[in-house]
Amino acid sequence: MLERLDRLPAGRWARLRDDVRRCRLRRGAWYPVLSLGEDEVVVVVRHESAIVPQVYLEIVTTRPNRWTVIADERYAVCPNCAQRVAVGTLPEQMRCGQCSGVFEFEPQPDISTIR
Ligand SMILES: [Zn+2]
Numbered sequence: 001m002l003e004r005l006d007r008l009p010a011g012r013w014a015r016l017r018d019d020v021r022r023c024r025l026r027r028g029a030w031y032p033v034l035s036l037g038e039d040e041v042v043v044v045v046r047h048e049s050a051i052v053p054q055v056y057l058e059i060v061t062t063r064p065n066r067w068t069v070i071a072d073e074r075y076a077v078c079p080n081c082a083q084r085v086a087v088g089t090l091p092e093q094m095r096c097g098q099c100s101g102v103f104e105f106e107p108q109p110d111i112s113t114i115r
Contacts, residue, residue, distance in 0.1 A: 011033075011061060012032075012033035012036065012059055012060065012061055013030045013031065013032060013033060013059070013060050013063060013064055014030070014031055014033050014041055014043050014052070014057040014058065014059045014060075015028065015029060015030045015031065015057065015058055015064075015068065016028075016056055016057065016058075017055075017056060017057065017058050020056045023052060023056055024045060024050060025043070025045060025050070025052065025056075026077070026082065026084075027070055027073075027077070028068035028069075028070050028075075028076070028077030028084075029068070029077050029082035030064045030068075030079055030082070031043040031044055031045055032044045033059065034049055036054075036059070037054070038054075039053060039054055039055075040052065040053055040054060041053075041054050041057055041059070043057075063079075064079040065079050065080075065103055065104075066079055066103055066104050066105055066106045067079060067085075067094060067103050067104070067105045067106065068106060069087065069090065069105055069106060069108060071108070074086060074087060074088065075087060076090075076094070076105065078096040078098060078099060078101065078103070079101075079103055080096065080099050080101045080103070081096060081098050081099040081101070083096055083097065083098035083099065085097070090105050090108070092104065093105070
């Protein structure tokens with residue numbers, strides 16, 4: 001059962017909000033949502049389910065298809081396989097060396113707001 005979790009047709013995806021650090025989820029990576037409770041969310045993390053407080057998460061209902069940019073640590077996270085890639089100046093789009101997917105980047109805030 002556990003090894004099949006990743007193949008469930010998830011209708012929602014979640015990632016950590018930018019200011020959350022104390023959690024087993026990796027910054028910038030999207031995780032399929034198994035179920036959505038009132039205060040807690042069950043997500044699939046490395047083939048296992050994990051319960052995370054809903055306030056920690058940003059939740060979307062369409063499959064993410066853009067690189068998440070972690071500006072202060074200068075890397076991007078693949079929306080498909082969660083691979084981390086170091087980036088400097090962002091190109092228009094980038095191919096993931098892990099899954100070969102080609103994705104654009106999320107719109108970035110003004111450079112002056114990057115810590
Ligand atoms: Zn990838």
